[in-house]
Amino acid sequence: MTGTADETQGYDVFATRCPSRQTLETVTGRWGALTLAALVDGPLRFGALRRRVDGVSEKMLSQTLKLLEADGLLTRTDHGTAPPMVDYALTDPGALVADAVVRLVDAVYAVQPAVQQARNSA
Amino acid sequence: MTGTADETQGYDVFATRCPSRQTLETVTGRWGALTLAALVDGPLRFGALRRRVDGVSEKMLSQTLKLLEADGLLTRTDHGTAPPMVDYALTDPGALVADAVVRLVDAVYAVQPAVQQARNSA
DNA sequence: CGGCATCCGAATGGATACTG
């Protein structure tokens, strides 16, 4: 019952033209997956997010957040206080995708021992 | 029961150092996800893979396949015939990960209408 | 057919400095 990625509503990620392809790229982009995964437990402020997603630069995080927000996967809330306090939270669609990302991460964890072994055999 | 990406065996993708992080990057890389997804229905030859993963160049596909093979997620079988015939197939770990990728793609399909709407609102 | 090697322009992305 594995099945191919069926194009339920006529989408096809394999096609360059399909808008879902771009969505996939945003989601699986360099920092997209980790950013989404970081938010599954609840909203986080910019700084906290930056600390959680180890290695991301301020610039890249900012850019990634904009992309995800533009696609409606997360919301940005500026509390307008001083010092600034802005938090990011998953939308419903975002939560759905983030959930799948977390499961992908879990799959990666599950195979990691095998991966390690394969790397050593090289 | 969503839960964070729990570090079942002590892995943590959020940490730059963790080997699972590199695995995630290989899997979610520019062409990694699509390549894995393309193989869920069974082995494919290089050319077929190239045609399936629309937009990938010969060079990038080759490079992606090497990375995935080095991580033990797929196998390369050279039939040694002339003209050459080489096919790529998922290993068991690879199938596990590819499955999760397909589910992620399905999640993307599911939210695509919402994404579309968000993009138009911008 | 299934690659690899080379070239080179384009895009990525980190570091730093600055702002409200």
Add this chain to the structure above:
DNA sequence: CAGTATCCATTCGGATGCCG
């Protein structure tokens, strides 16, 4: 704190040509 702007090194990745 939460960004923006600029600079610049690195990398990415397509095009081309060649080989078994």
